[in-house]
Amino acid sequence: MHIKPYTDIAAVNVASDQVRDVTMRVVIGPDQSAPNFIMRVFEIAPGGYSYKHQHDYEHEIFFHAGHGEVVYEDRTVPVGPGAIAFIKPNALHQIRNTGGETLTFICVIPNPE
Amino acid sequence: MHIKPYTDIAAVNVASDQVRDVTMRVVIGPDQSAPNFIMRVFEIAPGGYSYKHQHDYEHEIFFHAGHGEVVYEDRTVPVGPGAIAFIKPNALHQIRNTGGETLTFICVIPNPE
Numbered sequence: 001m002h003i004k005p006y007t008d009i010a011a012v013n014v015a016s017d018q019v020r021d022v023t024m025r026v027v028i029g030p031d032q033s034a035p036n037f038i039m040r041v042f043e044i045a046p047g048g049y050s051y052k053h054q055h056d057y058e059h060e061i062f063f064h065a066g067h068g069e070v071v072y073e074d075r076t077v078p079v080g081p082g083a084i085a086f087i088k089p090n091a092l093h094q095i096r097n098t099g100g101e102t103l104t105f106i107c108v109i110p111n112p113e
Numbered sequence: 114m115h116i117k118p119y120t121d122i123a124a125v126n127v128a129s130d131q132v133r134d135v136t137m138r139v140v141i142g143p144d145q146s147a148p149n150f151i152m153r154v155f156e157i158a159p160g161g162y163s164y165k166h167q168h169d170y171e172h173e174i175f176f177h178a179g180h181g182e183v184v185y186e187d188r189t190v191p192v193g194p195g196a197i198a199f200i201k202p203n204a205l206h207q208i209r210n211t212g213g214e215t216l217t218f219i220c221v222i223p224n225p226e
Contacts, residue, residue: 002199003183003190006175009197028173028199036223037150039173039197060141060152062119062219064177064195070116077116082177082217084122084152086115086141104195106175108221110149 021048052094059087067099134161165207172200180212
């Protein structure tokens with residue numbers, strides 16, 4: 001059984017000179033033998049941002065807490081608690097914390113295995 | 114582009130004599146040509162509960178707001194904002210609102226197509 005606060009799962013820093021103040025937790029994934037998709041929880045500190053990049057798989061995102069914006073191709077969309085975002089395969093994207101609190105969101109990706 | 118508050122998406126009542134006061138929104142799915150998995154947002158009113166059932170596909174769940182409990186096989190686990198739950202294929206499960214506010218959670222399933 002795997003039912004717990006996401007904060008019980010170890011966070012790792014996403015370390016890169018293209019990323020600022022981002023941690024990631026794989027909350028449901030290979031450790032649970034999840035067969036089809038992987039749930040991660042990201043936290044971005046105020047002023048922080050994720051990679052601005054693109055890849056051949058999709059993201060399905062739900063914003064849990066804090067305020068920020070999603071860069072999607074040539075647009076920027078503000079988001080807050082309860083916002084959802086579908087990042088299509090190969091779409092350029094970035095997530096930025098524009099608020100004063102931690103921006104927390106879940107991001108589901110396909111299982112590459 | 115599909116980035117918006119989940120409440121902008123139409124809710125449907127989950128109508129059954131085995132379910133009480135549950136609405137569902139398919140927030141990312143076939144309408145967006147999501148290729149691998151589908152994100153739904155459920156709201157359960159105080160005193161409400163979802164099906165107690167099992168099926169051959171998994172759920173990956175994140176609790177956004179409110180308080181409740183997950184029945185998983187022969188156990189019952191309290192959950193609140195930020196809890197995650199992995200429901201393995203074929204595991205008996207139910208979600209109940211035990212609090213005084215709406216219980217809101219996302220539940221991701223594989224795309225059956």
